[in-house]
Amino acid sequence: MDAHGLPGDGEPVLDPLTGGASNEVYRVSYGERPVVLRRPPAHAAQERAATMLREARVLAALADTDVPHARLVGACEDPDVLGSAFYVMELVDGWSPVSAGRRGPSPFDEDPDARRELGLSVVDGIAALARVDWRAVGLEGFGRPQGFHDRQVPRWTAHLDKVRFREIPGLDDAAAWLSTHRPRAWTPGLLHGDYSFANVMFDRSRPGRLAAVVDWEMSTVGDPLLDLGWLLMRWPSEEGQRPRGSFDMDSMPTVPEVLERYASASGRPVDDIDYYLALAAFKNAAVLEAGYAAWVAGRADNPKMAAFGDMVLDMAALAGEVARHSTLAAA
Incomplete structure (x- = not known):
């Protein structure tokens, strides 16, 4: 998160968000700008890694379009960080x-x-x-x-x-x-x-x-x-x-x-x-x-x-x- 220029410091606080049945979604509090983290469940981390990165690619591609979406903040393919690939996107108050x-x-x-x-x-x-x-x-x-x-x-x-x-x-x-x-x-x-x-x-x-x-x-x-x-x-x-x-x-x-x-x-x-x-x-x-x-x-x-x-x-x-x-x- 620091590498992608998110404002804030200290340890990010993750709170689970309810919704989908196939992936884990968290609200991340990190300074003044809360964001959302999405990752596969632990039991499917390896096989879903490519899916996470595909999602991130779509969000990046939509950045300058008129399709309403949560803008991509950054993606990580290194499983050593959280145990799987994941990405972070802006929080939509909807x-x-x-x-x-x-x-x-x-x-x-x-x-x-x-x-x-x-x-x-x-x-x-x-x-x-x-x-x-x-x-x-x-x-x-x-x-x-x-x-x-x-x-x-x-x-x-x-x-x-x-x-x-x-x-x-x-x-x-x-x-x-x-x-x-x-x-x-x-x-x-x-x-x-x-x-x-x-x-x-x-x-x-x-x-x-x-x-x-x-x-x-x-x-x-x-x-x-x-x-x-x-x-x-x-x-x-x-x-x-x-x-x-x-x-x-x-x-x-x-x-x-x-x-x-x-x-x-x-x-x-x-x-x-x-x-x-x-x-x-x-x-x-x-x-x-x-x-x-x-x-x-x-x-x-x-x-x-x-x-x-x-x-x-x-x-x-x-x-x-x-x-x-x-x-x-x-x-």
Whole structure:
């Protein structure tokens, strides 16, 4: 921290912050400027070291963009310092509607207009990310955009097959449909990979304004429209078939309004949104099933993973439902 010019002296004081299930996050008090430290858990320090440095690389690349984020202070790849690679970023004094809902009534519970602003703001966040010139900001080689869609179903099917221990209705239908409905044309860009209300923070001075996108561990260069599909997985719809979000989303913009907002702000067409929604739900089911399988087998100690079991079934059902009822023409 001294080497990166942070004001303060003495011993830094670390206080754990709650939130994610896969990494450790601490508030660091060091003089007049508190910052946030992010590192992998001790049991996964070595295999997650590269992920930490990838996250730090993304934050550094976003420095001069209009994507709301916590600015990178510095990164350390030397495991002798804290036992693993880690990075330090600025502290964003924001709030999360997901956490607010868990802790009791939210100021948005009685304010439909504010919830609408919240919804438009979160869409604007990924639209800004989709506009980033990833080559110009130094992310050449960060991902493999060529063949991105060709890899998705085989990759996540293989991921699932390694841990499969039960039937998951809907996934086979979704896999078959996704394989024949890939987008004919798309433009590579930077995507977050896990974009939802759980991974954003809002401004306390104006609670509906996005303050920062956080948790970049699944980011890559690929098709940014997958972020939109990921966001819409738990978005209220007139059909009512999507799993509910983790807080009151009544009075949010409608799905057509979200699509229009994203298309206008990002400059990307949204005609193939059924594909991206089905792919997002399919991928999410595969990712969560790995965690749930580890929990069932006694190889995981995070109690949050116990809830993954039902989430997987919900996501698989959504993926299958979209595949069965979509009017999107085959590629």
